[in-house]
Amino acid sequence: MEVIVDPINSAVETLMSGTNTLFILLGAIMVLFMHAGFAFLEVGTVRHKNQVNALVKIITDFGISTIAYFFIGYWVAYGATFFSGAAELTQNNGYDLVKFFFLLTFAAAIPAIVSGGIAERAKFNPFLIASFFIVALVYPFFEGMIWNGNFGYQAWLEATFGAAFHDFAGSIVVHAVGGWVAFAAVYLLGSRQGRFRNNKLVAFAPSNIPFLALGAWILTVGWFGFNVMSAQTIDAISGLVAVNSLMAMVGGTLVALMVGKNDPGFIHNGPLAGLVAVCAGSDIMHPIGALLTGGIAGALFVFVFTWAQNNLKSFDDVLGVWPLHGLCGLWGGLAAGIFGTTTFGGLGGVSFLAQLVGSLTGVAIATLGGFIVYGAVKQISGLRLEPEDEFQGADLAIHKIAASSMDD
Template sequence: MNFVPLLAQESAATIDVSAQLTQNLLTTNNVWMMLSTALVFIMHLGFAGVEAGFGQAKNTVNILFKNTITPILGIITYALAGFYLMYPGFETPGWFGFDAAGWSMFWFSPGDADVTAAYADAGYTYWTDFLFQAMFAATAATIVSGAIAERVKLWSYLIFTLFFVGIVYPIIGSWKWGGGALDAMGFYDFAGSTLVHSVGGWGALAGVILVGPRIGKYVNGKTVDKPGASVPLAVIGVFLLWLGWFGFNGGSVLSADPGLVSFVLVTTSLAACAGGLGGFLAGYFVFKRLDLGMVLNGILAGLVGITAGADVINPGSAVIVGFIAGILVVLSAVLLDSLRLDDVVGAVSVHLTCGVWGTLAVGIFSTNPDHSFITQLIGVAVCGVTAFVSAFVIFYVLKMTIGIRVSEEHEKSGLDSHEHGIRGYTIVYDE
């Protein structure tokens, strides 16, 4: 009996089964990545809710307009330049590179894009890779929007977004996620406590400094509260952001690995809860009241704090990281007000202060012995200086040319009527 044909058939069948399993793995992973992309996208609605809720009613349309345009510009600019700056394919780890071949393929030869299991170890396709990362890029710009709301010129903000998201953010991101110099150094940032959140926070701080505080915010050494338009809307926004973070951190596993994804979602949720608790207690201690705003920002602080190490920090340590972040966000807000730095939604405190803390926390609590506090500190410093100086220069050039602040008249009466011709809240009485 000739066994050769039988062996050949069995070998072919084995290959077919293996290929099918690989294809099924790619499909499963890619579906999770696309779902994560959708969850990150919905975070823009969360940001819009938080900013419109904490902002004054007379500026609601202006705030929502910026939050609508931001992801539009963010995704477009990331497609034009950001993706190829962030993943330049460094031959050796460096500080700057551009993937011209990838840019040409994206726009003119999309059929050459790798959508097979050979791309990213069967984790996702080339197109999913772009879209997931584009959502992160747009998020970095949205952070700036909330901090300088209610007095910044719309056109100046939009121009800033083009340069910050299209150039600054992806270059900094390439140093770690693109295989650049920080990655070679051993710097670790799982989902972007520094690369997304503190980069956006540094941009927000530069904007707050150069735009200046709102009229009447600081009077005779005292901080004057500016009542938000809708507390319920702010709460809805925070819960939408929390929901989106399941994709933000869970998707950063870059596969549907059941063990790691579920672990990351647990540490993410625990840190959010601990952050809310920290904000609640610190807010009560500082302000002597049950401050809902500090609980909400505490939740976001915990989420930002755990983002750098959600996959390498144990659940117990995640609670500590989140709780400390919740306390820090309150203390940071108090410090900013004492320095007369007017941040409408607390973006600098949430994203910058807690982004830095979360990145450093990797060097303290990580289960990976290769992660070093000193290396994390160097990475935070390098990214921080680059982001702040770049944002400051962009805002300063805009200030010296077209201006970055609306007129006193427009600010006092509200930006909605002057710039958009409608108001966010209108009551119509029948005659």
């Protein structure tokens, strides 16, 4: 009987290993495609003279992020490297390699988030250099603390508050970190030329609403890979994550519609706000809790973006990445500690105080890291385009080509 059972067990193990590898690979591809969403969201928001730059930044940032994360960042977060032979790397159908690919797409989201905040007046190469250090050091430092238990941080939270910090798909680890890193970059960069005249805000209208909407749709669809496939193995997949993501998306959309007074920019960022917020607790919330989480995030984005644009004159966050990712991500970390509890219909196993402390820790590390990295780059090479280049537009000043010819 053993002669028959052993080959069967081996075949089942091989099948499961291959299935898990395919599962997480599909997730990696879906999140990779989300970077096209980042690109088109920015293309549709910036003025025509900066559209090429928006596209180029996202894809080159991804390339820089891959090198930074492969050689340094993944080791910082998980203590693993890829310097062994290919035979060892391809064990279990190469699952560890594809897991790296999946987590890389998360890491690369950090400079993609920053890109939207610093659009239209940032130097190109200095920000690529900054992206390298953010993805190599700042992001994986906190990632490892939360998702790998580095420095005993999670163990300390559990011993102190009765539960570890819960961030299933990265409301804090990815989005809040990206948003607060962007906060530092935007602050150090300053406002675009002509943003305020006679002490009054000059609105720079989005250049292409269809492109903006396309970017939002690509991000929204890809987010189901971002959230659901954070399970990382097929046996851990949960329909609850999918439906909670859906409900948060809808909540963010409808509330942004109401409080944003039919503004298409707010409406298409509404689902993104909801999805940012639900990442942390998408595996433990009740769908109604997810709906409320998304709705609050949609309102938070609209109100804070509007307030910041009108009152923070030196803080020119073009796409609103700080309220969208930084603040809605922070809300998501806290929401997991509210709507994830059994009191509100969740699965439990979370502590609000652990969520509060963990979320604020992420904000502090991201903000400090952002100011260190972008502050150093500012001192060495500067962050802003020259006034004449900014007036001309980043497309011609940096890439020597416009998004469309004059004949069109």
